[in-house]
Each structure stands twice: as structure tokens, then as C-alpha cells.
Amino acid sequence: DADVTQTPRNRITKTGKRIMLECSQTKGHDRMYWYRQDPGLGLRLIYYSFDVKDINKGEISDGYSVSRQAQAKFSLSLESAIPNQTALYFCATSWGGERTDTQYFGPGTRLTVL
Amino acid sequence: DAKTTQPPSMDCAEGRAANLPCNHSTISGNEYVYWYRQIHSQGPQYIIHGLKNNETNEMASLIITEDRKSSTLILPHATLRDTAVYYCIVKENFGNEKLTFGTGTRLTIIP
Numbered sequence: 001d002a003d004v005t006q007t008p009r010n011r012i013t014k015t016g017k018r019i020m021l022e023c024s025q026t027k028g029h030d031r032m033y034w035y036r037q038d039p040g041l042g043l044r045l046i047y048y049s050f051d052v053k054d055i056n057k058g059e060i061s062d063g064y065s066v067s068r069q070a071q072a073k074f075s076l077s078l079e080s081a082i083p084n085q086t087a088l089y090f091c092a093t094s095w096g097g098e099r100t101d102t103q104y105f106g107p108g109t110r111l112t113v114l
Numbered sequence: 115d116a117k118t119t120q121p122p123s124m125d126c127a128e129g130r131a132a133n134l135p136c137n138h139s140t141i142s143g144n145e146y147v148y149w150y151r152q153i154h155s156q157g158p159q160y161i162i163h164g165l166k167n168n169e170t171n172e173m174a175s176l177i178i179t180e181d182r183k184s185s186t187l188i189l190p191h192a193t194l195r196d197t198a199v200y201y202c203i204v205k206e207n208f209g210n211e212k213l214t215f216g217t218g219t220r221l222t223i224i225p
Contacts, residue, residue, distance in 0.1 A: 004157070004202065018147070020147065028193050042201065042214075042215030042217055042218065043158065043213070044214040044215075045212050045213070048212075049116070052211060057211070058212065087153060090157050090158070092157070092158075101146075101148070101205065101207050101213070102148075102160045102163070103158075103160065104160070105157030105158050106157050107156060107157055108155060108157055110155075
């Protein structure tokens with residue numbers, strides 16, 4: 001079974017709709033992240049959370065919000081989706097207790113906004 | 115500004131060692147070198163990381179120059195499944211938690 005799961009895996013929606021992407025992990029990690037990837041480009045950080053009560057903006061947080069419902073769950077919301085939010089979205093986790101910053105990624109959610 | 119420079123693409127024959135270079139001339143003393151790879155559109159996969167000593171694990175070896183301004187990821191016996199985009203990233207452990215992915219090197223393993 002996958003340690004980091006994302007739902008849905010694919011989603012097509014229309015401009016103006018509210019969308020929620022969900023991420024769950026069974027690794028017991030305290031840190032979780034949301035990234036987006038546009039074609040031909042690297043990943044860019046949207047939001048990250050070091051624990052349930054901690055939320056931090058990444059480099060491209062405008063138009064997005066997040067919720068850390070539990071240590072194992074981190075949701076990304078697009079309040080009013082727009083076409084330029086069409087991208088591949090990845091959730092990742094890491095353990096803050098390690099002396100490294102190894103992040104483990106989910107399989108991704110492909111979002112298309114028409 | 116990009117902290118790392120990698121060639122956009124490389125080819126390697128199946129069974130041979132793949133050597134992927136990375137320049138990070140502005141690396142600071144407390145920054146580590148991390149390597150991740152992304153196979154097609156899957157989630158990136160951690161490969162290896164190091165500070166100043168060479169490192170080896172079951173996937174690869176990491177060679178960091180003495181001045182730490184460059185490094186090389188070595189896949190000792192490349193297989194077709196190693197075809198992927200490889201990202202070299204420098205970052206501190208703790209504090210700034212952002213992994214900054216550049217455009218990486220697209221490695222193609224040739225049968």
C-alpha cells in the first residue's frame with residue numbers, strides 16, 4: 001500500500017468551481033507539503049505544514065488554501081478555480097525529527113480547469 | 115536565482131554507469147546536496163543526499179568535490195527504468211524547508 005495517497009487522481013472542473021484535493025499519509029510524518037508542477041517545469045511549493053497547528057505559505061499560495069485536519073491529512077482547496085491553475089499537484093511528507101529533509105511524494109493529482 | 119546548474123538532457127547506454135553532473139558554485143557551508151528523480155509524471159523520488167563526504171546507497175553514489183562547488187550522481191548500472199528527470203537541489207537542513215526544484219536533467223537510457 002502507498003504511504004502517501006492523493007485523491008482524486010484526475011479531476012476536470014470548470015472555472016469558478018470550488019475544488020478540494022486531499023492527501024493522506026501512513027508514514028507517521030509530522031510535516032506535509034503541497035506542490036504544483038506545470039508542463040516542462042520543476043515543482044513549486046504552494047503551502048506547507050510542520051504540524052497540525054502550523055500552516056505556512058509557499059512561493060505560490062495565492063488562490064489556494066489548505067487545512068491540516070489531522071497529522072495524517074492535509075487538504076488543498078481552490079476556492080474559485082481558474083484555467084491557469086491547471087497543473088499536476090503533488091503532496092509530500094517528511095519527518096522533522098530526522099537530521100535530513102527527505103520528502104516522500106504522493107502519486108499526484110492532475111487537475112484541469114476549463 | 116537558480117542555486118544549481120544541470121545539463122538539460124543526457125543519454126546513457128543500458129548497463130553502463132550514468133554520471134549526472136551538477137554545479138552549485140554558491141553553495142553555503144550548511145547546505146546539503148540532494149538528488150531526486152521524477153519518472154514520467156509520477157511523484158518525485160528521493161535518491162541520495164550529502165554534505166561534503168561522498169555517499170553511497172542502494173540506488174546511487176554521490177561524489178561531491180572538495181570545494182563543494184559541484185557534484186556528480188552516479189547510477190552504477192543504468193537500466194531502462196532509470197529513464198527520468200533528475201533534480202539536483204541544495205538546501206539547508208532545518209530552517210528553510212523549501213525544496214527548490216529546477217528543470218533538472220532528462221536522462222534517457224538507451225537499450
